[in-house]
Amino acid sequence: MSSPTLSRASMVIAAASTVVEWYDFTLCLYFASVLSRVFFGPGAGGLLTALAGFAVSYLLRPLGAVVFGHIGDRQGRRRMMLLSMAVMTAAMLATALLPTYAQWGAAAGWLLLALRCLMAFSVGGEYTGVVAYLLEGAPPERRGLITSLAAAASEVGALLAVGVCAALVYWLPTPSVESWGWRLPFLLGAALAGGVWLARSTMGESPDFERQLAEGTVPTAPLGYTLRHHRAAIGRTFAISALGSITYYVGITYVPTFLATTGQRGEAEALGLSTVAAIVVILVTPVVGWLSDKLGRRLVLAVLAGAGALLPITLFSLMRGGSAGQALLGAVVLAAVAGGVSAVGAAATAEQFPGEGRLSGLALGATAATAIFGGLTPFVAELLIAHTGWPLVPGAMIAGVALLVLPVLLTMPETAHRPQRPA
Template identity: 30%
Template sequence: MHDSPQVAEAAAARRSGARRAFAASLTGTALEWYDFAVYSAAAALVFGDLFFPSEDPLTGTLLAFSTYAVGYVSRPLGGFVFGRLGDVIGRKKVLIATLVLIGAATFLIGVLPSYDTMGVAAPAILVLLRFAQGVGVGGEWGGAVLLSSEFGDPKRRGFYASAAQVGPPAGNLMANGVLAALGVALTEEQFESWGWRVAFLLSGALVGFGLWIRAKLEETPVFKAMEAEQTRPETPIREVFTTQPRALTAAILCRVAPDVLYAMFTVFVLTYATEELDMSRGSALTAVLVGSSLQVFLIPLAGAVSDRVDRRVLYGVSAVAAGIWPFVFFPMADAGWFALAAGVVVGLAIHSFLYGPQAAFIAEQFSPRLRYTGSSLAYTLAGIIGGAVAPLLFTALLSAYDSWLPLALYIALTVVVTLVGVLLGRDASHAIEEDAQLAVTAPRPDDAPAKSL
């Protein structure tokens, strides 16, 4: 029996909406992570001298990484505020607000005078702007995941949700590419004096492009269905903590190891290569650039693979590989740049097969009406115990023991934590069933538009 023209038209419209949402999720998240990654790279390379002067370069680096951590610590505020709003007023409006917030903060960092000009006010303002970046990213991730996955087929949630996961490596690729180009074009003195600011100021134009894309999107079908049924939560944060504690715990723990692994191979590796292996700044950035470029393709591939195999099993196997690889990477990195670059590529490839399925796995832990809040809280709270402290601990452990072994053991410990989260989590079938039930009441394209809030 053939579908009616109306059904076929509705299906085509949904596919078109899914493609637009995938692009909007990817580009918007990439732009926000460009801003975040520019700061991360600058913290490793120049912020220690410019904003935290000290006779001991390691001390300056530690202080610079402390401001890096502020961007993670502030994420839960973004998760609480914007996550709640995403389940109450809609995904689209919140995603526009988070993009504006992080873009403005990044632009202002680009014009912030250094410690030599402003004294202690300079690092204080830098920390405040970094805090604003973290708030924006904290509210961004959950919405970006839902923006793409709620337009797509629930049975392909792994692929569609991976659009938001491509954002970090794509943003990291753009950020490190810009910094690498500036490092080649400018002298060391020019780069440290004003060249690094160019990468921050570019965010103004990039954010404008992202806003243009997101403003053209409609609200997601899932949120429209919740509006039609009038099932939007009034107190989503309280509901998540009281009704879905296991889901929240599983979602938090499953993120820890991927965050730490990413911090190692995109942030700390820059410090390790330049200070421990005596490589140039440009060489270290190039290694990260190569790994990040491959992630842009590997992450959606991993998401698609997770739609065809058991998502939890794929996640668990990838986590075990993440625990083993650092014990191989550090010895081989001593052999020179090519060995370092190969090690970074493999490390980020392993991360891809964690990060690609991760968005779908986390979203599937929560019911549709609490997904933005639950996903945002899990993402941001995990960041505090994962990515926020990782560069600090890596630096402190290396300083204390003068050996890579404690760093590798630390990563292995976080893998154990993540495996516990995977075991606690539920599989995809529950979420697919919930979405199917909600889709019955979703407004059709020819229905009256949902009431604006």
């Protein structure tokens, strides 16, 4: 008998809703140079302060993932996703209404960082909740393709963020952007999040969670259950997400800051390159998800890790010192690798666990890796460039992580066609 699946409407709403979280966080990274001046005042240290603050806020993602994961494992995926989106809506609206450094001084920066922490907390369980929901509602032979749509839709959010930033930089003079224009992207994000919350209220519950309710297998303490029974799976999930996080956050979202601070490209040109890269990710992601259904998660991840080990230093060199065409090539290839890892990683991480305790397992593995190799790495990359004088540090960071996780990917069990039942 085939596994029960979700309605197409529920699947579309769940996949599309990842637009919001990635719109907000990539907005902050793409707009880092502007926000640093608005909230931390003029001076060379403002950008590093902003990036450090965003990195610290990312450390709350694992805590949020544990809290929201507990809700999702105990009370259902749908309830968890409604709650997280409500918090995200409130945080983005509050950010749009913040006073600036010129108005409140240093207090403005602290308020921004507090709201970044609240946003990170709510986002902690958001993406993993959507991934689990899609995986549990997809036909077994299409889990990779359908789950990858969450990653593709998240890049739509990133594309929207970079498009809005590019439009503001292009159409508004810098004084206008810094006085009031920066508020517009956050107001748009709050409206978008509110619309997603309304759409999510019509979604059905995950078939796998309904199975757990019917069989009486919902774990009383999901976190403890996962730690007792699935420690190796947590380690594998951490490795997959470490590769996905550093390729995405250093290979895509940090690129505009890299291009601007190395002095080779203007802000508008850097954001334009990132727009093209985002489109590439959207196109690549479902293709790689489909390939992982056909060829297996292990093989596709291993090939992508090999590309991550061999290419990034050369690609960052092209972006920094090459012609406009070479810079575009570097950005596009980096984006394709990052998009590919995110695509197959979505299903591969969720498949490491049974339905029971799945969200808690993803919190311990995937979200913890994202906090370390996602939120911290743009700050570390910028700091290392400043201290070493070597502009290709970001490429070396990606290559190093890819080499470290490759043995794990080569030896992990294949999950593409494994039934998603309790172990």
